Amino acid sequence: MSIPILFFSYFALASIVLSLIVVTRKNYIHAVLWTLLLFIHISGIYLFLNAEFFAMIQMIVYAGAILVMLIFVIMLLNVRHEDHLSDLSSLSIPKVFFVFCVFGILALALQASYLNTIGKFSIDVVNTFSDAKLLGQVFYSEANLPLIIMGVVLFVPMIAAIVLAGKRSDE
Amino acid sequence: MILNIIILIIEVAVVLGVLLLHVAYAVYFERKILGHIQARLGPTEVGPLGLFQPFADLVKLFFKEDNIPFGADKFLFTAAPVIVVTCVMTSFSVLPFAAGWVLANINVGLLFILAMSSLGVYGIIIAGWSSNSKYAFLGALRSSAQIISYEIPMGIALLAVLIMTGSLNLSDIVYAQDKLPWGMFIFPQIIGFFVFLVCALAETNRTPFDLPEAETELVAGYLTEYSGFRWGLFFLAEYSAMYVMSSMLTICFLGGWTLPPFLTNLLPILNLVPGIIWFLLKVYAIMFFYIWVRGTVPRYRFDQLLKIGWKLLLPLSLTNLFIIMIIKKVFMP
Numbered sequence: 001m002s003i004p005i006l007f008f009s010y011f012a013l014a015s016i017v018l019s020l021i022v023v024t025r026k027n028y029i030h031a032v033l034w035t036l037l038l039f040i041h042i043s044g045i046y047l048f049l050n051a052e053f054f055a056m057i058q059m060i061v062y063a064g065a066i067l068v069m070l071i072f073v074i075m076l077l078n079v080r081h082e083d084h085l086s087d088l089s090s091l092s093i094p095k096v097f098f099v100f101c102v103f104g105i106l107a108l109a110l111q112a113s114y115l116n117t118i119g120k121f122s123i124d125v126v127n128t129f130s131d132a133k134l135l136g137q138v139f140y141s142e143a144n145l146p147l148i149i150m151g152v153v154l155f156v157p158m159i160a161a162i163v164l165a166g167k168r169s170d171e
Numbered sequence: 172m173i174l175n176i177i178i179l180i181i182e183v184a185v186v187l188g189v190l191l192l193h194v195a196y197a198v199y200f201e202r203k204i205l206g207h208i209q210a211r212l213g214p215t216e217v218g219p220l221g222l223f224q225p226f227a228d229l230v231k232l233f234f235k236e237d238n239i240p241f242g243a244d245k246f247l248f249t250a251a252p253v254i255v256v257t258c259v260m261t262s263f264s265v266l267p268f269a270a271g272w273v274l275a276n277i278n279v280g281l282l283f284i285l286a287m288s289s290l291g292v293y294g295i296i297i298a299g300w301s302s303n304s305k306y307a308f309l310g311a312l313r314s315s316a317q318i319i320s321y322e323i324p325m326g327i328a329l330l331a332v333l334i335m336t337g338s339l340n341l342s343d344i345v346y347a348q349d350k351l352p353w354g355m356f357i358f359p360q361i362i363g364f365f366v367f368l369v370c371a372l373a374e375t376n377r378t379p380f381d382l383p384e385a386e387t388e389l390v391a392g393y394l395t396e397y398s399g400f401r402w403g404l405f406f407l408a409e410y411s412a413m414y415v416m417s418s419m420l421t422i423c424f425l426g427g428w429t430l431p432p433f434l435t436n437l438l439p440i441l442n443l444v445p446g447i448i449w450f451l452l453k454v455y456a457i458m459f460f461y462i463w464v465r466g467t468v469p470r471y472r473f474d475q476l477l478k479i480g481w482k483l484l485l486p487l488s489l490t491n492l493f494i495i496m497i498i499k500k501v502f503m504p
Binding site for chain 2: 029033036052053055056057059060063064065068071072075130132
């Protein structure tokens with residue numbers, strides 16, 4: 001086995017194992033820290049695609065910003081242990097149904113994807129241009145409408161947060 | 172293959188060794204300057220002019236009692252200082268100290284430094300949470316809020332540098348500055364330089380932004396329960412982070428290891444001086460500024476700190492970005 005395959009199998013296996021560890025922790029803070037490790041491994045997988053920019057954005061946005069927010073919420077709510085919900089007996093039928101639905105959608109999405117075909121952005125293309133440049137080209141030419149819609153979608157919670165904060169200070 | 176790996180390991184060891192020596196003397200440097208600001212002499216006893224003081228401190232730290240508080244999360248308590256030190260030390264692998272003197276010349280060096288500084292926050296949060304102490308916990312919450320809010324203006328200030336260069340590679344940023352007649356990015360973007368300078372103070376928890384460890388309110392903040400060598404690791408991380416931030420300022424705004432072309436045209440003999448000397452001179456000028464600020468400026472209140480971050484530095488950095496966009500579009504097509 002060559003070294004890249006060895007490294008890739010480590011990152012892939014570790015991601016699976018780490019995500020299992022995350023969902024089985026009882027202490028919320030520990031779960032978040034395992035998630036941090038998981039995110040670092042995922043950015044390692046991006047590096048195998050020569051997508052350094054994505055790897056760094058994964059670290060800055062997900063590991064550096066979103067997860068810190070999560071830790072803040074957990075610390076401010078001051079929940080330390082998950083005492084209920086820990087055994088299988090509390091599983092209700094709607095929950096199980098929901099889980100199966102999510103897995104069904106995932107399976108459908110996987111079926112629709114084309115395996116073993118090389119798309120427009122192969123590793124060679126990414127090597128000649130940088131992935132940051134390609135990302136910019138795709139974002140602002142082919143995918144500019146989804147980009148604008150995403151902006152609007154992200155703008156709505158911001159308004160909601162400002163309205164909620166304004167209400168609190170009136171009282 | 173194996174030879175390459177051995178060479179790389181030796182390079183890493185040399186860089187870390189030199190760095191640790193610099194960090195040890197940064198402490199001496201700081202104590203001496205603070206002493207003279209306050210009309211004292213600073214350390215004088217150990218060795219000539221007190222030059223061996225850092226080593227005496229190191230030996231003292233090694234032999235202190237290593238105390239883990241009752242009720243602490245033992246694993247996380249011991250892991251926290253290691254996380255902080257690792258994140259700071261890894262940043263040095265992408266910094267170019269002179270032409271070609273860089274351990275890893277990666278294309279996303281700028282983002283790598285930002286990513287590492289945002290991962291360093293975890294060490295501080297974990298340190299505060301796992302100590303099982305209210306002072307440490309409050310200090311950690313303050314520190315992470317501060318670092319996250321000052322990272323935004325800092326990132327936007329760096330974005331302006333990125334627009335001028337068109338590359339995320341730190342060596343390319345220095346070469347782009349060398350092409351300008353005045354040889355530095357500080358001139359079109361003096362506002363960006365100011366924003367980065369203030370954010371660098373806040374990111375490294377230095378006075379006047381050292382609220383996480385404000386003695387009068389929080390004992391020692393997230394460091395309260397740490398003693399001996401674990402405390403030493405935090406201390407090491409703080410001073411190394413000062414070097415990272417000073418190096419970033421030097422590379423992104425002051426032209427790195429190069430001199431302005433008009434100076435070298437005037438005095439061609441300056442070309443003979445190795446680039447690392449100019450780099451170190453610029454870094455130490457900023458380090459002196461850091462210490463000077465510590466000696467003169469009082470600490471802000473926490474609400475003032477957040478106000479400065481969100482209401483002053485963020486609009487300033489956006490203004491800088493706007494000005495640079497116009498300059499780039501109009502004068503440098």
